[in-house]
Amino acid sequence: MGSASRVGSSSYDYSFKVLLIGDSAVGKSSLLLSFISNSNSIHDLSPTIGVDFKIKFFTVAGKRLKLTIWDTAGQERFGTVISSYYRGAHGIILVYDVTRRETFTNLIDIWAKEVELYSTNHDSIKILVGNKVDKESERAVSKEEGMALAQQHRCLFLECSAKTRENVQQCFNDLSLKILDVPGLREKGSLAVRRQNQKQLYETSQRGFVAPQLKHAICAILVLPFLVTTATSADIFLDWHVSIDFNLKPVSSDQPVITINGMFPGPLINATTNDNIHVNVFNxxxxxxxxxxxGIQQRLDSWQDGVSGTNCPIPAGWNWTYDFLVKDQIGTFSYFPSINFLKAGGGFGPIRDIRYRLSTANALPPDWMLINGKRPYMNNFSVSYESINVTQGKTYLLRISNVGTTWSFNFRIQNHQMVLVETEGSYVNQIELESLDVHVGQSYSVLVTANEDAADYYIVASPKVSNATDNSTLVGVAVLHYDNSTTPAKGSLPSGPDPFDVQFSINQAKSIRWNLTTGAARPNPQGTFNVSNVTISETFILNASVATIDGLSRYTVNNVSYLTPDTPLKLADYFSNGTGVYELDAFSKNSSNAKAVSGVFVASALHKGWTEIVLKNSLDMIDTWHLDGYSFFVVGMGEGEWSLESRLTYNLYDPVGRSSVQVYPGGWSAVYVYPDNPGMWNLRSQNLQSWYLGEELYVRVYDADPNPAKEKPPPPNLLLCGKYEPPAPTPAPSVSPTPSAPSSNACNLHKTRYLIAMITTVICFFYIGVH
Structure with a gap:
């Protein structure tokens, strides 16, 4: 649990799902480990938390099998976690400890009944396994009793020892052979393989190289670096346990943070182009x-996008696995919680105050700028600060991401130049910079050479459009430390550009252009590397502003404040073509609504028809827009009103491809996008408050071809909610309480989540990675 493993691709004839169930400490995890590792050295293991899984390829009866084996927690408190994992199981292993009679009794009273209640494959094969026969002198359940129970429930039966590996292989062999004997199960296992083969046929042979492990993790959430390599694609399995930590308090003594596996900043995903990533999230x-x-495009699979319009939330106490492919992408990206205002890290604060401030749509400036989750260097209240060690004469790659909630910042290093090389998966023409503006949701890679005298130097991130002073908590300060330095950083912080000089920022943004000579994955179709000759099929003109709706201030797009429905749009699209949840193109995508309203804004985009999106900003702050599922070409931006003549200023030769673009106050930005990725995709403000209060819409890209090579079907572990939420099963009187159904109050959540909001309004994070 909590570790990542890489499993090479392998061909196979059938794919089966197997579930291990039984009381805690009967040896389920040891049995699984013994089978997977072929090890004779199995020691006592700590209890499984929730659900773990492993994959094993092996051959039986001349058939190559892929077994995905789920190891479930036996503790009663995790009953609500494991129930969903009965779905689709081909085989179920019921394990008891021959030295503990109560574990045998519970198979009858609890586990066998739970199988009947939750198993969706009614012809699934079950095997009763008595473990720990190496402790014969302590036996409390006879072999004859086990055989009788197995016969009563029409199960296979054997006894084994996970410790000595006695009968461990036979357990899985017998189960697999019996599954193969059942035509319905065999057909389902074959179907899973056919789906996998269809996916592999779709994938290209492009490869990428694994980025070296970065020495500095990001704050609050996490960064995924992807760089091009020649390595073979693989599967990466991750377990994430998300919780609130009351000991880590980077901002103040009364504000804990949300952690992943106890980490703040969160863990790093190190992946290779075309890897398959499996993230099992325990809420x-x-x-x-x-x-x-x-920034991850989720090619042909918006089911994995993880926003309110595509996925039902993972209920409290449940877990759910994301499975997605990093298709033809390189670069630095990030992830974060997308609902309930959790993005910036969580924490407790004055509930009434935050409710009032959110409802008024007033700007909520952060109170701190953290670098890699740490307070500014030399701040009087700092417990620790971020220090990046370098060796004189060497060159380093720094990855800089703004994973904050509100403000853009200017990044600079005292007495050091930076060479910009990459942004959000695109190599750029290398330009030398003294400072770099990084807007909310954006990521960059720069080269820095340690060519100064051995000393310590300031690393500074100061907010744009702000009067923050050198000693302000709104200025993030870290240290670049030469490994033979004895001289601390001193003096004034290095000055940056005037934070109110918008033209400086625009000119710098326009100078960031795509490197057309460097080999890399590219988002545009059929190998064309500029957009000078494309034909635009349609134009979106989207204006962000603030309006009063029903007495409350809301952020709007074309005078429509997005209202999150109970049912995810993608779910409604799949089951009923959206009926009862949204109306496609009910609001204009190129002009503002006459009256400010709240509504479910879903706009259609022509599949494989080039689309121009003009983003206008009527707000008094820098806004940043992001489109899930795509990398778009930033062809232009400027101050003032956009007009048809503005197209004459577009850069159509080497516009950079990226997924987030800034829009300056009172200004505009224009992008070209090629909608070749079918699905339901979120187009939103990256400013958390604006997004939370309605500045978003969804873009539906529809391909009428039902071939799963064109768009993937729903995943087997699909969560249902809203109008498609299944009724909770009624358990037998002696069965453990039925797990609660997933919450379907998405619309209410969009309005009422305040408890963990306070820290999100007072922190602005950004990330530095280095290798």
Whole structure:
């Protein structure tokens, strides 16, 4: 649990799901480990928390099998976690400890009944396994009793020892052979393989190289670096336990943070182009949870996007696995919680105050700028600060991400130049910079050479459009430390550009252009590397502003404040073509509504028709827009009103491809996007408050071809909620309480989540990675 493993791709004839169930400490995890590792050295293991799984390829009866084996927690408190994992199981192993009679009795009273209640494959094969026969002198359950119970429930039966590996292989062999004997199960296992083969046929042979492990993790959420390599694609399995930590308090003594596996900043995903990533998220919060993958395109699979319009939330106490492919992408990306205002890290604060401030749509400036989750260097209240060690004469790659909630910042290093090389998966023409503006949701890679005298130097991130002073908590300060330095950083912080000089920022943004000579994955179709000759099929003109709706201030797009429905749009699209949940193109995508309203804004985009999106900003702050599922071409931006003549200023030769673009106050930005990725995709403000209060819409890209090679079907572990939420099963009187159904109050959550909001309004994070 909590570790990542890489499993190489392998061909196979059938794919089966197997579930291990039984009381805690009967040896389920040891049995699984003994089978997976072929090890004779199995020691006492700590109890499984929730659900773990492993994959094993092996051959039986001349058939190559892929077994995905789920190891469930036996503790009663995790009953609500494991119930969903009965779905689709081909085989179930019921394990008891021959030295503990109560574990045998519970198979009858609890586990066998739970199988009947929750198993969706009614012809699934069951095997009763008595473990720990190596402790014969302590036996409390006879072999004859086990055989009788197995016969009563029409199960296979054997006894084994996970410790000595006696009969361990036979257990899985017997189970697999019996599954193969059942035509319905065999057909389902074959179907899973056919789906996998269809996916592999779709994938290209492009590869990427694994980025070296970065020495500095990001704050609050996490960064996924992807760089091009020649390595073979693989599967990466991750377990994430999300919880609130009351000991880590980076901002103040009364504000804990949300952690992943106890980490703040969160863990790093190190992946290779075309890797398959499996993230099993255990929600230890008191509230529903979703993660979205900022910049990962989720090719043909918006089911994995992790926003309110595509996924039902993971209920408190449940876990759910994201399975997605990093298709033809390189670079630095991020992930974060996408609902309930959890993005910036969580914490407790004055509930009434935050409710009032959110409802008025007034700007909520952060109170701190943290670098890698740490307070500014030399701040009087700092417990620790971020220090990056370098060796004189060497060159380092720094990855800089703004994973904050509100403000853009200017990044600079005292007495050191930076060479910009990459942004959000695109290599750029290398330009030398003294400072770099990084807007909310954006990521960059720069080269820095340690070519100064051995000393310590300031690393500074100061907010844009702000009068923050050198000693302000709104200025993030870290240290670049030469490994033979004895001289601390001193003096004034290095000055940056005037934070109110918008033209400086625009000119710098326009100078960031795509490197057309460097080999890399590219988002545009059929190998064309500029957009000078494309034909635009349609134009979106989207204006962000603030309006009063029903007495409350709301952020709007074209005078429509997005209202999150109870049922995810993608779910409604799949089951009923959206009926009863949204109306496609009910609001204009190129002009503002006459009256400010709240509504479910879903706009259609022509599949494989080039689309121009003009983003206008009527707000008094820098806004940043992001489109899930795509990398778009930033062809232009400027101050003032956009007009048709503005197209004459577009850069159509080498516009950079990225997924987030800034829009300056009173200004505009224009992007070209090629909608070749079918699905339901979120187009939103990256400013958390604006997004939370309605500045978003969804873009539906529809391909009428039902071929799963064109768009993937729903995943087997699909969560249902809203109008498609299944009724909770009624358990037998002696069965453990039925797990609570997933929450379907998405619309209310969009309005009423305040408990963990306070820290999100007072922190602005950004990330530095280095290698």
């Amino acid at each position: 230890g919060l008191d509230d529903p949870l979703l993660f979205t993958w900022n």
